[in-house]
Amino acid sequence: KNQVEQSPQSLIILEGKNCTLQCNYTVSPFSNLRWYKQDTGRGPVSLTIMTFSENTKSNGRYTATLDADTKQSSLHITASQLSDSASYICVVTPEAGTALIFGKGTTLSVSS
Amino acid sequence: GAGVSQSPRYKVAKRGQDVALRCDPISGHVSLFWYQQALGQGPEFLTYFQNEAQLDKSGLPSDRFFAERPEGSVSTLKIQRTQQEDSAVYLCASSLEVTGGSVTGELFFGEGSRLTVL
Numbered sequence: 654k655n656q657v658e659q660s661p662q663s664l665i666i667l668e669g670k671n672c673t674l675q676c677n678y679t680v681s682p683f684s685n686l687r688w689y690k691q692d693t694g695r696g697p698v699s700l701t702i703m704t705f706s707e708n709t710k711s712n713g714r715y716t717a718t719l720d721a722d723t724k725q726s727s728l729h730i731t732a733s734q735l736s737d738s739a740s741y742i743c744v745v746t747p748e749a750g751t752a753l754i755f756g757k758g759t760t761l762s763v764s765s
Numbered sequence: 766g767a768g769v770s771q772s773p774r775y776k777v778a779k780r781g782q783d784v785a786l787r788c789d790p791i792s793g794h795v796s797l798f799w800y801q802q803a804l805g806q807g808p809e810f811l812t813y814f815q816n817e818a819q820l821d822k823s824g825l826p827s828d829r830f831f832a833e834r835p836e837g838s839v840s841t842l843k844i845q846r847t848q849q850e851d852s853a854v855y856l857c858a859s860s861l862e863v864t865g866g867s868v869t870g871e872l873f874f875g876e877g878s879r880l881t882v883l
Contacts, residue, residue: 657807684869696769696856696874697808742807746868751798751821753868755807 656680657745657756665762670733674759676726676743687744688717688728691758697742700728733763767791769875771857777881778847786842786878788857796860796868797840799832802877803853811855814840815863847882854879 657678666672678686685704689697701710701717703726709718714731730737740758747754770789778784790797795816800808801824810824816837825832829847834840844851854877862870 687872694876696858696876698874699871702871744807751796751813751863751868752810752824753798753872755800755809757805757807 656754657743659741659743659756659759661759662757663760663762665764666733668733668735668763668765671729671731672733672761674728674730674741674743674761676728676756678724678726678743678745678754678756680745680747680754681724682748684746684748686717686719686726687746687753688715688726689742689744691740691742693739700741730761733761735763735765737761738763769857769859769873771855771875771878773878774876775879775881777883779883780847780849782847782882783843783845784847784880786844786855786880788840788842788875790838790840790857790859791873792838794859794861794873795837796863796870797834798858798860798872799840799842800856800858801826801853802856808856811842844880847880849882852880852882 660675688700691697703710703719716729719726742758743756797814799811802808812832813821814834829845831843856877858872858874860870860872
């Protein structure tokens, strides 16, 4: 079983709409939780990093939340743009060890 | 350079060939990571260097995989006797900060090297 599960697997929304992506994890204890955006054929680019004590972190139209009690995180995208079409990956950093644990990602398609 | 640079971007190898993938991290970044990303999957950890020391190679899938970073900057991932299951994108990432054994800082990824084994 994956230690980082993301849902939905894929999502299609209209330009201008909002959406929320989910991440459930079992990694414990953990140091931080990250969200990355990966365009097709490119490397992942960091959106947010939250330590276990943080509840929310924003980066422009992207807002990530973290509930360490329920081991859930979400990424909310506001007023989506065509350029938001990409894979969004949730990543958990274990407290010990350098092997970050990646989810499989949610593929978001924004259409006009 | 301004970012993490990887080469080649694309590599096609016949089964059984050896390949070498290069990573140029961001200047001054002491930490360097290699990840393997299969189609439709998230990246999976292969190995980690702090300067020239390979501190974690627990993710290397077999002894056909070998990585080095002899001078603490450029790193090479070598795959010997390639197999079809080695086909994937190999991502390199670098970071300034690893604190207490945990990756606490920003991780910057290269564009990846896409390996196709026929």
